[in-house]
Amino acid sequence: MRYPRYALRCGGPVCSRCGREIGGGEQYWYINGGKICEDCFPGFAREVFSPFRLVRGGEKRI
16 A cells, blocks of 8 residues: 555654544544544534534524
């Protein structure tokens, strides 16, 4: 298998949010050119989807 040069230099993928190296066998998401580790994913999703958040009853955006 061929790896990009940057992956060989740094030893493996690094989370774009926290900077932690993502270990072998560990899950991560590759989204829009960034790598998001499992620990950072809930916060990332909350930020990305916050414009679509609604409050039941008022049906208004927060």
